[in-house]
Amino acid sequence: MANKTLKERIIDTALHLFEQYGYHGVTVDRIVTEINASKGGFYHNFKSKDELLYHIHDVFITYVLNKAQAAYENYKTPTERLCAIIQSFVKVFHLYKPHITVFYQESTYLKPEYSQKINEKRDEFKQVIFRVIREGIAAGEFRPELSVEITGMTIIGMVNWTYKWYKPEGPMTIEQIADYFIDFILHAVLTEEAKQKSENIIYFIKNKQASLRSF
Amino acid sequence: MANKTLKERIIDTALHLFEQYGYHGVTVDRIVTEINASKGGFYHNFKSKDELLYHIHDVFITYVLNKAQAAYENYKTPTERLCAIIQSFVKVFHLYKPHITVFYQESTYLKPEYSQKINEKRDEFKQVIFRVIREGIAAGEFRPELSVEITGMTIIGMVNWTYKWYKPEGPMTIEQIADYFIDFILHAVLTEEAKQKSENIIYFIKNKQASLRSF
DNA sequence: TGAAACAAACCAACTAGTCGGTCTTAAAAC
DNA sequence: GTTTTAAGACCGACTAGTTGGTTTGTTTCA
Numbered sequence: 188m189a190n191k192t193l194k195e196r197i198i199d200t201a202l203h204l205f206e207q208y209g210y211h212g213v214t215v216d217r218i219v220t221e222i223n224a225s226k227g228g229f230y231h232n233f234k235s236k237d238e239l240l241y242h243i244h245d246v247f248i249t250y251v252l253n254k255a256q257a258a259y260e261n262y263k264t265p266t267e268r269l270c271a272i273i274q275s276f277v278k279v280f281h282l283y284k285p286h287i288t289v290f291y292q293e294s295t296y297l298k299p300e301y302s303q304k305i306n307e308k309r310d311e312f313k314q315v316i317f318r319v320i321r322e323g324i325a326a327g328e329f330r331p332e333l334s335v336e337i338t339g340m341t342i343i344g345m346v347n348w349t350y351k352w353y354k355p356e357g358p359m360t361i362e363q364i365a366d367y368f369i370d371f372i373l374h375a376v377l378t379e380e381a382k383q384k385s386e387n388i389i390y391f392i393k394n395k396q397a398s399l400r401s402f
Numbered sequence: 403m404a405n406k407t408l409k410e411r412i413i414d415t416a417l418h419l420f421e422q423y424g425y426h427g428v429t430v431d432r433i434v435t436e437i438n439a440s441k442g443g444f445y446h447n448f449k450s451k452d453e454l455l456y457h458i459h460d461v462f463i464t465y466v467l468n469k470a471q472a473a474y475e476n477y478k479t480p481t482e483r484l485c486a487i488i489q490s491f492v493k494v495f496h497l498y499k500p501h502i503t504v505f506y507q508e509s510t511y512l513k514p515e516y517s518q519k520i521n522e523k524r525d526e527f528k529q530v531i532f533r534v535i536r537e538g539i540a541a542g543e544f545r546p547e548l549s550v551e552i553t554g555m556t557i558i559g560m561v562n563w564t565y566k567w568y569k570p571e572g573p574m575t576i577e578q579i580a581d582y583f584i585d586f587i588l589h590a591v592l593t594e595e596a597k598q599k600s601e602n603i604i605y606f607i608k609n610k611q612a613s614l615r616s617f
Numbered sequence: 618t619g620a621a622a623c624a625a626a627c628c629a630a631c632t633a634g635t636c637g638g639t640c641t642t643a644a645a646a647c
Numbered sequence: 648g649t650t651t652t653a654a655g656a657c658c659g660a661c662t663a664g665t666t667g668g669t670t671t672g673t674t675t676c677a
Contacts, residue, residue, distance in 0.1 A: 193623075209510040211426040214666060225624045226668080232622090236667065292507055295424040337574070337582055344563025345556045352555050359552070367552055375590040408657075429632060440658045441634080447656090451633065 194232040196222045201239055206285040210240060210293040240293060241301040247286035248308045251279055255315045265323030266381065270369050272316065273346065277365035280349050287350045313339060320376075328381040342372055409447040411437045416454055421500040425455060425508040455508060456516040462501035463523045466494055470530045480538030481596065485584050487531065488561065492580035495564050502565045528554060535591075543596040557587055 191199075200221050204213040215236055219229050233239045258271035280287060297305065316339045323329035346368060353364065373382075406414075415436050419428040430451055434444050448454045473486035495502060512520060531554045538544035561583060568579070588597075 212511065215668085216666075227625070227670095228623045230668065292510060295507060296427060334582065337579065338586070340563060340567050341560045341583070341586060344566070345560040348555060348559025348562060351559070364552065367549065368556070371553070371556060371590045375586045430634085431632075441660095442636090442658045443656075445634065446658095 193222075193224055193228050197224070197229060197232060197239070198242065202243060202285040202289065205240075205243070205293065206288045210289070210296055237296075237298050237301065240289070241297060241305070243286055243289050244294065244297065244301070244305050245308075247279075247283050247290050248305055248312070250283065251276065252308050252312045252315075254279065255312055259315055259319065264328065265319050265326050266328050266373070266377070268319045269323065269372070269376075272319065273342070273369050273372065274365045276346050277349065277368060278361055280353050281355065281361040284350060284353065284355075287347075291347065291350065313343070316342065323376070327378065329376045330378050333376060338376065345371075408437075408439055408443050412439070412444060412447060412454070413457065417458060417500040417504065420455075420458070420508065421503045425504070425511055452511075452513050452516065455504070456512060456520070458501055458504050459509065459512065459516070459520050460523075462494075462498050462505050463520055463527070465498065466491065467523050467527045467530075469494065470527055474530055474534065479543065480534050480541055481543050481588070481592065483534045484538065484587070484591075487534065488557070488584050488587065489580045491561050492564065492583060493576055495568050496570065496576040499565060499568065499570075502562075506562065506565065528558070531557065538591070542593065544591045545593050548591060553591065560586075 197218060201213070201218050204218060204221070215226060215229055219225055233242075254275040255272050258275050259268050262268045262271050294302065294305065317335050320329060320333065320335045320338050324331055324333060324335070349364065353361070355361075359367075412433060416428070416433050419433060419436070430441060430444055434440055448457075469490040470487050473490050474483050477483045477486050509517065509520065532550050535544060535548065535550045535553050539546055539548060539550070564579065568576070570576075574582075
C-alpha cells in the first residue's frame with residue numbers, strides 16, 4: 188500500500204467500492220477519504236470521475252482481448268483454440284472480478300467518447316470467438332447446424348454470468364470451473380466424430396495448464 | 403395512452419428511459435416531463451424513486467417465478483420440465499426486455515428492504531431449476547457427473563445474457579432462440595441413452611407450443 | 618528554483634423529495 | 648333535484664442536501 192502511487196491506490200479503492208455500491212453509489216469524496224487523500228490528488232490524476240470509470244473498463248477489456256488473441260495464436264485446431272480461449276477467459280475472473288462487475292453493471296454510464304473505444308475492443312473479442320466457431324464448423328469439428336453468432340453469445344453469456352456467483356473462497360477453484368465450462372460447451376458443439384478424438388485434446392490442454400502452474 | 407392511469411404511464415416511461423440511460427441517468431423530473439405530468443403526481447403514486455425501481459424488479463421476477471413453477475407442474479419428466487422452463491424463460495425476453503435490463507443493471511441500487519424481497523423470489527426461481535437438474539440426474543436422464551449448481555447457473559447465465567443482444571426485429575424469433583438454447587443445453591446435459599429418446603420429447607414440446615399459438 | 622504532486626476550502630449545478638393548493642367526482646345533506 | 652362536503656388525484660414552485668469539479672495554497676524533489 189505504501190509504495191503504490193496515489194493513482195494506483197485510487198483505482199484499487201474505487202474498484203472495490205464500485206463493485207459493492209455501484210458507480211453512482213460511491214462519491215469521489217468517499218474514494219479519497221478511504222485512502223486519506225484529497226480531491227486535489229484525485230483530479231490531478233484523473234480528468235473526471237468518468238475517466239476513472241473508463242480506465243477500469245479499458246484495463247479489463249484490453250487484457251481479455253489480448254488473452255483471447257494469444258490463445259488463438261498458440262493453438263491450431265478450432266477445438267483446441269476454443270478450449271484455450273474459454274480457459275483464459277474464465278481465469279480472468281479470478282484476478283479481475285471487480286473490473287468485470289463494474290464492466291457489466293456500469294457501462295451504461297460511460298460517456299459516448301469512452302464507450303465507443305470500449306465497444307471496439309469488445310467487438311474484436313467477439314469476432315475472435317465467432318471466427319473460431321466458424322472455422323470449427325468448416326473443419327467439421329463443430330456441428331454444422333450451429334449458428335455462429337448465437338453459439339458465440341451463448342458461450343460468452345454463460346462465462347460472463349460467472350461474475351454473479353463466483354467466489355474465490357468457494358468450493359471450486361477457477362481452473363475447475365473453467366474445465367467444467369469446457370466440458371459443457373464441447374458436449375454441446377462437437378460433432379459425434381469429433382467427440383471421440385477430443386478426449387486427447389482436452390487432456391492435452393489440461394496437462395499443459397497443469398505444467399504451467401508448476402513454474 | 404389516454405385510458406392508462408398515471409401510474410401505468412409513469413412505469414412505462416420510466417422503464418424505457420431506465421433501459422436506455424440507466425436508473426441514475428434519469429431524473430424524476432424527466433420521467434414526468436416526458437408524459438406531461440408533474441412531480442406531485444409522481445409522488446402521489448410512489449413513495450420514492452426507489453419504490454418505482456422496486457416495482458419494476460418485482461413485476462419481472464414474480465412473472466418469471468410463476469412461469470417456472472407452472473412449467474414444472476405441467477410436465478412430469480425432468481427433460482420435459484427443463485425444456486418447458488427454458489422455453490418460458492426465454493420467451494419472457496420478448497415482453498419484459500426493459501424490465502430485465504433494469505433488473506440486471508440496477509439491482510445494486512435497491513435499498514436493503516427491497517432487495518431482500520427480490521432476492522427471496524430470485525432464490526426460489528433458482529431452486530426450481532436446481533431441483534429439475536437434481537431430479538434429472540437421479541432419473542438417469544442427465545449425466546451423473548454434472549454439478550447441480552454450476553449447471554444451473556450456466557443455464558441461467560446463457561439465457562439471461564440474451565438481454566444484451568436480443569432484438570425483437572432481429573433475424574430470429576424468440577421461439578427460435580428458445581429452441582436453439584434447448585438444443586444446446588440438451589446436448590450438454592443428457593446422457594447418451596436419454597438422447598435417443600429425447601427427440602420425441604423435443605418434438606412433443608415444440609408441437610404443443612405450436613398448437614397453443616394457433617389459439 | 619521551478620515544476621509536478623498533492624491538500625483543503627470552496628462553488629455551482631443538480632436532484633430527490635415536500636407542501637400548500639386546485640380540480641374533479643361522487644356521496645351526503647337539504 | 649340542487650347544494651354542500653369530502654376525498655382522492657394531481658400540480659408546480661420551492662428547498663435542503665449532495666456531489667462533481669475548481670481554485671488557491673503548500674510540499675516535495677529533481
